[in-house]
Amino acid sequence: MLKPHDTIPFSGSPLDRAGNQRRDAAWLDAQRNASTSRFLLLRELKPLIALEGGAHLAWFPQRFAAPLAECPNLLLGLEDGVAHFAVDVDDIPGIDALADDNNKFIDVRSIAPQLSLPEAAILAQARSMTDWHKRHRFCAQCGAASQAEDAGYSRRCTNDACRAQHFPRTDPVVIMLGVYGDQILLGRQPQFLPGVYSALAGFMEPGETIEEAVRRELAEEAGLATSDVRYIASQPWPFPSSLMIGCVATATSDAVTVDRHELEDARWFHRDEVATMLRASTDTSAPLRLPPPLSLAHQIARRYLSES
Template sequence: MRHAEEVTFGGSGLDRAAELRGDIPAMAALMQAESSRTLALWRGKLLVAGEAAEPCRLPLDHPVLREARAAPLFLGREGKAAIFAHDLSAWEPEAAGDAEGGFLDQSEQYHPACAPDERFVELRTLLTRLTPRDAELGATARALFGWHASHGFCARCGTASDVFMAGWQRICPSCGAQHFPRTDPVVIMLVTRGNACLLGRSHGWPEGMYSCLAGFVEPGETLEAAVRREVFEESGVRVGAVRYLASQPWPFPASLMIGCHGEAESERIEIDPGEIEEARWVSREELAESFGGAVPEIKPARKGSIAHFLLRNWLADRLA
């Protein structure tokens, strides 16, 4: 797909400088360098500034970083400047928000050590506003911090593991097992039949919101097989030919969304209510109108998601 890397989090060519991760003297020098900068995250939210909500690149001696309880992660280099990320999740603001209580946490948190226009914002609310570089840095930091938060103990023997390689590895001090950040592959399918595409909605989504069907790839399964299985399990529709289109890192918490196009061989829908709430065929014309807000009962996937990207490109006949 010619436009595959235009999707949000699609990549910016960041120099991740993996060769420096295990170089302790080099890391120490970068931590002391005046040009080095860091991103600050609080419980997955990114510190941004101003109306444009630009991610803050803080000097490593910024007072807010005193809230960090662990060493920063090394994300890479921008030119010759090193970029790190600090986790400030131990800080307790007056209003922490309610990420679990709704579909998307819209609350913002202000730290007294930061400028008045600087606040922590949920990354998903910034999807259409981030530059490719800021999106890649934000997604990488969020995914890594999420992995460390849920993988603090050795999966082999249960001992608390230690952080190595500037945040890109954990090693068990008891059995020596090495653990690396994981990414879960998820297929997300633009399923079409003639002039229509198959959309569905999950339980708990905002009223009227529809998106492409999606599901995790199982062990021993190809992407093509996963597309056919997931579509049939959720909707009862049979899929034939499958091709890859684009991918999107999705750090909520740790997925790689693998966008595929599937050609349906059947039309009859029979959903599994345990999987999804509803599925329906939507014509190209109806989908185009829904993007313009003219179809109240259908609200397409939000901008910045790979589902929105795939549907937009299908409408524009840009999938080739």
């Protein structure tokens, strides 16, 4: 029996985020200077990946990372008492020299399927937070420069008349299967690879519950009327910082009207067909397939079929 999150890519980080300790500047300095601490370098949001012996995060020891102390860096957390940091190295001249045949800066979406689940989860956190700092250098309230605080978990405006505090954003997205008896509703966007059908999805809007957003999206994109909505699983999605919320919604009829502005197609598939499409998800020659296991669409379809 699957547990809710045991195999969701980008979840399951082994790191303790040390929320109660990281506000202590002296403690944080000691972690930054500890010989055991480990540093993950990101250039243009691409982590340095070591490829020898299977892809894994290329953690730098403190003695090599010391010259990078002036770079923006944030505490990812502790594992067995060892601090792990992410460092944005975009402004370091010659940083490309660190890359060679066995160590490369590789974008997260390409490399994540090759990493262990714990490393992919650490990477999701590192990418989302690094991206947020890069995009939020100025106060949204007054426009003055802001600076990182709390080991990277907030930013503070430097204007003494303002001093507004800003927190990393996470954008919730609902992603859902409409179901009607043995039928499951899937759709495709024009930019999908040929043969790929996926769960419908959309950003939650202010003032909505998860259930309301699921019903609204199914109604808008497929003209589908639904009754109860059930949560299945969620997934951090670091492009740049969404939280995917996977649900199943029971349709009250099988009438579908596709919104052609949003979707190229949406239609019902028998659950046996969906099972075949799951198995074919990484086979680009398959006539019909679901997205690969990295996606929450794949994971909620798998869970739904395994439980019902």
